[in-house]
Amino acid sequence: MFFSVSRGASLSLPAQIAAQVRTAVAEGTLRPGDTIASTRELAAQLGVSRGTVVSAFDQLIGEGYLQTAQGAPTRIHPALRVPHQVQQPSQRATTAESVPGLISLAPTSGIDGMIRPAAWHRAWREASYSLPKQADPQGEPKLRAAIAEHLRVARGLHVFPEEVIVTGGTREGLLLTLMSIGNNVRVGIETSDASGLRSVIPLAGHTTVPCLCDGEGVLVSQLPDDIDALLITPAHVPPFGGVMTVRRRIELLEWAAATNTLLIEDDFNTELRYRTAPQPTLSALPSTCNVLTLGTFTTLLHKQLSAGYIVATPDTMSAVQAIRRVLGMPVSTVTQHAIAHLLTDGTVRKSTKAFHARLTKRRRQLVPYIERLSEVPGARNASMSNANSADIFVEFDHEHHLLGFREELRGAGCECAISGPAKTGERQFALLSFSTLSDQDFDAATRALTAVLDL
Template structure:
């Protein structure tokens, strides 16, 4: 407790202590049930005699503010009736619990339960064994070497550890890239496309240039020649669900060389979108083109890991490392070594195979149990487990969403997930635990059935 006590105050010290505690209860600093310091501890903290504190506590106990029990801490009386504070006072602190839907079906990177807890614990133990050493702001050498080996085995990318820079995730990786390229850039983005990273661009004072796409990715013939960089997702094209084919990739790289444009390749979710082998990255195909690849650990390891990496070309590796040196270490050294252990131990590759099997099973269940129930349901192409529901009117969509929310289910909106998209709902089942998958499947099914009866008047 932070109490203001003064020997120069006209009131006795015990009176001051009691008044301060009453005020703390009134303004919400102390709540019913909270423990207060022992008389000895508070006396030592305030530099006063213990007798003064005992006198104050006795007074407060008599007034019903404190509850004392033998062998238990003294507490603010749990049954103390506290007057409701003004709204302005209530806003001054954060609530301990925030009401939110029990299950979120908003699309999210990563897959729940992909790595066992025991495997994580082993990785942390191995990471903690290493003594602290000099910090490399570009990333722990063990992790950069592990990523280089992983990319060689999983993506056929021959890169040196020196070309890899560790980041705090894809957004921070993009920030570092743009900072290394200069100021007042014109950055091309896919239209339609994923809005997650494109929102970073104007924050740094750069101009977003929308570039048309078709079923094969960005339409190279229509690309402007005066952009400084182009952000693309060749392995995850919206709304077509496919990947950029080899001829279009070659055409894009030729254009990049000709126009001297830096290509920024967002490689999110790639390894989990292909049951056999993902297509090679643009950087592994490039010869003279300046291509940087953004990678993340959210998909393969955990969506709670705020860690990623950039694979830099020789042309920008030095500038990117300089930016990283200025900004400092983005991820703790222990976390980096734990990730390195998981990569070296083959956990990421085994996880990829296990997740593919799980996603295939979930797609089959969705196809059999939900798609036939709803006329406007469409299972997203590829290997994911995202279901799009489109409605006849916004009112029908809002009613459906409200019914799901009442059942504890939160859904995503097409309009917030993709640029120039529809206004339907997107329900993603990929990241759920087995238990939540079953519960959400039942809730969505019941909602479809119930609203179907309501709309038909039955």
């Protein structure tokens, strides 16, 4: 299949690629089980960096459109649900109703409509007036300065703009980082991580090493002594989305300094989780070890906005810069200036405050469901995340009970996330995340849950 992208379009290059794959699936051009071009082939066809295509593919993998396996070609997920009868383009153009899909209750970063259209229009207009003659491969100075100030205010992290590198999102930032740290590197990952970031590591030619976790994050005393880097999410400890305590963070930093291990911190969803004083990032705490912080704008601005940043240390900056100069900047200068405008004019601060208020309201609305969920067949208990989010976890005794509950939800129009495979002996649970749903989907999801629980 032939794909095309436009650097002048409002959507980022990864978002354009992902949208075309979704369209091809919806139209029946691509069907479940069909293979598609590799990231290298597609990058060559489109004239973009491989990291751009990897970013798009990882988004599609997370959405369930693509399936990858080591040594096998990437293909449309065989289990992907598509309409049995696919309309022709002329029919779709004249039909008002579309086939409804399942509402995903899997955790995600960012929502549609976080920023109002009028604010976006102002940002794009202002950005068009201030385009530079030559793009900075590290990212536009105006955006890097805005990021540094945002991190100071929102995360208590004091960095200079020179320490910031603009990326095409968390996955592209991770790939950039991994490509800068050498060959055949062993990268530790949290055992229950379901974010999809772990799939980026083999693409860079590295090996993943599972590391044991508890509710506070990785167990420092159990960390392997033969890993070169460790990817962690202290602000959203998998699988329950808890927060790594400061004591555990300090213990981890001391271990990393003693073992000369690079820490790669995914600062996942932190701006929306902390209403008051945030837990510090690892790089904000005093230490002699190297910490690279990955951030994204999907949480603050829009989930389809493929843009983010890396906060690097002096020891890692030059290597990351060298890779960036080779791959090029995946985020257009217009997009960078628009993001900078939204960060500096108060729009992000106001929308974040409104989101926190909505989360508080949703947590109250979900309380009546907790007790009833703990009574579904095979459930041990149900609880809400202790973080500032609207997420419910239901633990089950056996996998067949968990899968049965998931099928009931599917029948009602919702898809939950599942963790803890039976073969590992870990706990079995379903995660129902209502945090980033639109108001319409939240109402529909609670109605579906009411039907399943017969409330």
